[in-house]
Amino acid sequence: MAIEVRIPTILRTYTGGEKAVRGDGASLSALIDDLEASHPGIKERLIDPDSNGSDLRRFVNVYINDEDVRFIGGLEATLADGDEVVVLPAVAGG
C-alpha cells in the first residue's frame, strides 16, 4: 500500500527537503504514525498537543483526494492504496 503525501515548505525540514513522501496506513492516524517513523518530529507538528492525540492542530489542513479531512472523520478518515494526501498550513492571522 502506498499513499503519496504532499509536504508543505515549513515541514520539509523533516523530509530532507522533499515535497512529497510516501507513507502507509488504513487511516489518517495510522499514516501519521508511519510518517513519524521515517520522519521523526513530523507528528508533533500535525497533532494538537491538547487533544490527547485525537485531533489535528487547528491551523493545519489535511486533505485526502481533495477533501478536507475535518469533514470526513478527521484522524479516523480512511485511506486506500493510491490515495493522495495533501498537508497545508492554514493562512490565517489577526
Added chain:
Amino acid sequence: MLTIDQATYDGIVAHAKRDHPDEACGIVAGPEGSDRPERLVAMLNAASSPTFYEFDSTDLLQLYKQMDVNDEEPVVIYHSHTATEAYPSRTDIGLAQEPNAHYVLVSTREHGNNEGPVEFRSYRITDGAVTEEEVSVVTQLPTV
C-alpha cells in the same frame, strides 16, 4: 526588501479598502525561487471579521494546486488591519507558516473604504521573529 509593481500594489490597496471594515487577505504568487510577486490572487476571508482572517480551506487547496501546476510559490501573503497599525499582531506571528514569504500588512484605519493613503508595510516572519523590510514600488518588475 520587497520589490513590487505599482499595479499589484494598487490591487492590494483596493482590495483592503473594498473589504474594510473586515480584514482583506490574499497572496501574490511568483515563480518558485524568483522572489518576483507577479500574480495577485485576492482571497475570501472565510472569517469575515474585522479582527481575524483565514483562507477558506477549499480555496486554499485550489490555490496551492494551481501554484503547483504553475511552478509558483506565495511570494507575498497580505492582509489588512482595519483599526490598528500595519504591524503583525501576536496572532499573525504565531500563525505565520510560510518562511519564504514577504508578509505585507495594509492598514485601512485612516480612511476606511474611501480614497486616501494607507500604511503599506512588509515583514519577514520566521520562527516567531519579525523583521521589517523596505518596500520598493516600481512601474514594472525588471525583465528577467
